[in-house]
Amino acid sequence: MALEPANNSDDPPLGGPSIVAPALWNSGDNPGRPLTAEERGLLAAISTIVRFRKGERIYQEGDRASAVFNIITGVVRSYKTSADERGYTVSFLFPDDLIGLAESGKYVNATEAVTAVTMYRIPTAALEVRLRNNPSLDFQIISKLCHDLRETQHHAFLLSRRHAIARVGLFLQMLETHQAAREGGAGEVYLPMTRSDIGAYVGISPEAVSRSLRELATQGVITLRDRRHAKIINRMLLETLISEATSSR
Amino acid sequence: MALEPANNSDDPPLGGPSIVAPALWNSGDNPGRPLTAEERGLLAAISTIVRFRKGERIYQEGDRASAVFNIITGVVRSYKTSADERGYTVSFLFPDDLIGLAESGKYVNATEAVTAVTMYRIPTAALEVRLRNNPSLDFQIISKLCHDLRETQHHAFLLSRRHAIARVGLFLQMLETHQAAREGGAGEVYLPMTRSDIGAYVGISPEAVSRSLRELATQGVITLRDRRHAKIINRMLLETLISEATSSR
């Protein structure tokens, strides 16, 4: 639910930051569980809650990285401005994600709110102390980072597809995966971002995004309820299109 | 030196696994240092040294992830086979890198040796124990993962470039950065992998790799000593080409 703008009032799971990541190795006592209540409390003690309006910038590339953020509600876009003319989207971030990747004390990307956003703000100084003293928390962070790494690899994989349709298809699958985990959902994929945002993420023009969605619809792979809601109705065919088997024929 | 096939015998820095990553935040006592001797010893105690010949497979996608590896010498290619017809290259890995990203106890990519490779093999079970008891080691791993995450983001950025020349240019810069850090070097970029490997990484056909390199050479951006050695001679122009300013005119 947290993703829909109309919030059904049952959201506030306030209990401190929440970071979830699947297990790396399933040995030991780590079944890929989320943070325990104690761990969340530990983080909550050093966190504050911050809100951003739709479109608002959260931080700029190169700013001093004084905190990391943990999304409670909403969608965030992280992007690069430098070394590039039009903004390239590095990633979309959803509830439970961690934002604030830094190098040498500076943020490496800029971020802005795609929808209204609520987050925990966790100062790095305090976090660092907690990390040093709490190995199990460390391990959770490591799992989360590995998860993010896999996701970024997936993004790169998406960008390696040559056809616009394949890229948009993979993007829809990605959104669906994210949303399925969280909302029991109508099986519909919600697109909170603009066509330009999507284009900047999948590496094609907004026009091509439009055309690809339309093409997917005419081929009977998806249906489009409106500009923000799609539904995947033929997964088999979608897979085929994604694999880019030298089309038709 | 470790990258050149002809090894000048001064290599063996044997002292246990070596993992280097720049600082995340430069607060506290972490100036982005590499592992200390004690930490390396801690890992050495649970590691074994393994070797692979050029072209040899290290592990297959989906194999039980029983160990991670830390490269001492050589270059490794990590790639996806499933869900894709021709092999897509996820990343190239160099000395000091860590290989063996897993999810739920299975490797998520396959890997093979591009050149002859020597690595430390670190069993996950033992590693996990070490991690739990050694927060500072944890922190190093976290730094390394953040580093890998930035690199993968860079790969995605590379793949978002539309022109083949820009992609190849970014690839050359990437290789140079990796190599500059380690060899005082002749300012030459060594290309240990085939054109197909490069193409699979930058998302274009091997022919396009060939053409792009040739084009870069004729434009005076690089010189090609032979098929495996390039030298960047006009960085300004390279930057321009990479930024894809709607060319000529």
Added chain:
DNA sequence: CGAGATGTTGACCAGACTCAACCCTAGTGG
């Protein structure tokens, strides 16, 4: 209700893929 942003559609064109032929180099075995 109106204006500016967002989204869609169409026409044209450039660049990358494919296919195919040829060259070059490294590694093989005589």
Added chain:
DNA sequence: CCACTAGGGTTGAGTCTGGTCAACATCTCG
């Protein structure tokens, strides 16, 4: 030591997808 060969690398010709530009539709928010 050399000739041979197989695979990698290069080059060229034709095709096709997606970018660009431009016009129009639609939506959103003041």
